[in-house]
Amino acid sequence: MCIPGTDYRNLTFKHYGTSNGLVNDMVQAIAEDKQGNLWIATEYGISRFNPETQAFDNYFFSAYTLGNVYSDNSSCVSKNGSAMCSATWKLPPT
Numbered sequence: 001m002c003i004p005g006t007d008y009r010n011l012t013f014k015h016y017g018t019s020n021g022l023v024n025d026m027v028q029a030i031a032e033d034k035q036g037n038l039w040i041a042t043e044y045g046i047s048r049f050n051p052e053t054q055a056f057d058n059y060f061f062s063a064y065t066l067g068n069v070y071s072d073n074s075s076c077v078s079k080n081g082s083a084m085c086s087a088t089w090k091l092p093p094t
Contacts, residue, residue, distance in 0.1 A: 001038075001051065016049070021056035023047045034080075 003012045017025050024042035031039045038049040048057045 016054075016056075020054075021047070021058070022049075023056070023058040 001014045001016065003014065004010075005012065016022050022040065022042070023045040026043040027040055028043065029041040033039060036051060038051065040047045040049060046059045048059070049055070050057075
């Protein structure tokens with residue numbers, strides 16, 4: 001995360017990883033929702049990062065490991081502010 005100071009000549013960078021609560025260290029995409037949370041799609045699940053509290057919430061949407069793998073650079077934010085990420089694996093029919 002990049003934290004600008006009073007100007008962009010003095011930037012501070014902070015690294016977050018699995019030891020801080022990120023679901024996986026292989027980040028595929030990042031999107032910011034309208035509340036300022038960062039949605040981070042990884043090779044194994046999605047993490048929501050709250051910059052104010054510096055806390056992660058992790059989400060898994062499939063019982064299949066490959067169903068929690070997301071595509072590179074596959075995030076966007078809808079008009080209503082929802083963050084979306086694209087999975088790489090088609091889930092079997094239920």
